[in-house]
Amino acid sequence: MRPVGCRTRHDGRTVTTSAPSPAPSPSPPAGPGFDDTWVVVPLFCEASVIAGVVRGLRERFRYVVCVDDGSTDGSGAQAEAAGAVVVRHAVNLGQGAALQTGIAYALRDPRTRSVVTFDADGQHRVEDAVAMVARLEAEDLDVVFGSRFLDRRTELDRLKRLVLRAAVVYTNRTTGLRLTDAHNGLRVFSRRGAQTLRIRHNRMAHASEIVHQVGRSDLRWAEQPVHVLYTAYSRSKGQSVLNSINILVETLLG
Template sequence: MREPINRGVTISTPVEQRTWLVVPLFNEAPVVRAVVEQARATFPKVVCVDDGSSDASVAEATAAGAIVVRHPINLGQGASLRTGLDYAMRDPGADYFVTFDADGQHLVDDALVMVKMLDSQPLDIVVGSRFLDGRTSVSPLKRVVLKLGIVFERLSTGVRLTDAHNGLRALNRHAAETIAITQNRMAHASEIVSEIGRNDLRWAEAPVHVVYTDYSRSKGQSVWNSVNILSDLFLK
């Protein structure tokens, strides 16, 4: 069994200081400053990958204290995650990496629990699941579509997750280096699940609360987003 990699960081260094939050960013100016400020109260290292925003997202994220890496054109969330992970892994003191949404849907407390799981257990990746407790309210139609997606992922990858398209994930350095993300857009989530199985990564799930707001719904967090994920996969 592979043992945790010693990166030369003393064990007394708090796990929060050995973690980077990787935040894809596209036209989230109304909320990203508050999201980053709240995140940095726990995790001081945050990299936002601006994916060709046309609003004030870069200025707002920078004002909140994030490092901002920019794509000159819109490439998609999968590309943003790969860029952010590559940037964060340049830090030799970084052991863990969290993929975290810019629109306020994810909770910092959930991310911290997941990172501590990596730090205390023989795991490579922890995936958030909105179906492991009762905190997340999901419409009946969206629940059906997400459950169909779960069945598809289990059959195609052999990885038996309960929430295959949750964007809150915590990875150790081995997982961040190993997982290939070639799907630039929303199908990257399915690709990550496939990479977990293909590379025999040690995984677990953690219950998380996905906060659906009027703002996040206005950004396209609807049942059709789940349909688009499956379309991306079949059109690959």
């Protein structure tokens, strides 16, 4: 990376970033978004899985930036060794802040036509991201939201499903959009769509904030069915029913 002294603020804190620089080229196959898409991965203490996530992404996307949000377990080094560009927050600021830093970083590359947001814990599938980028391009959209509820592939227990549905109902009523899944971290934005975002909620309420900003704009959007993989590891990292309740509470408070 080439430090240029650019500084991004979240809640009054200052974070140093650097100019986008290409990671080493992965092996083919190339596909939609291969040369003009950046994948943004907010990263906090995922050292045991992040290398595999990055390697999987770089089979289909050339450019991956992980925003190491104050990790203490060497996650950033693992991501860098796997081929990602790593931007570091000196302290943990939250997923919303990490996304805003990563999106701003990606947009500094003049080649960027689309930006993917992708979780670090292995629950998202690269093939879903590829399909969403292809749809964004084919239908000239600005945003494609991934949805767990457009088909039945994603396995959710009844209470978690109910809580997430409640969050969707509230978000739809307050944003003007009609989504089936408002809190899925797998999204694709056109350059125009990404430039519209100003994420100020650092924690989980950022997901509703993104939907709200899209709803207030003239951005063209669609939903795409995706298969979210809830492994024992991802559940242990905060994908429990309690976390879903926290999302609902933050949505209401936000």
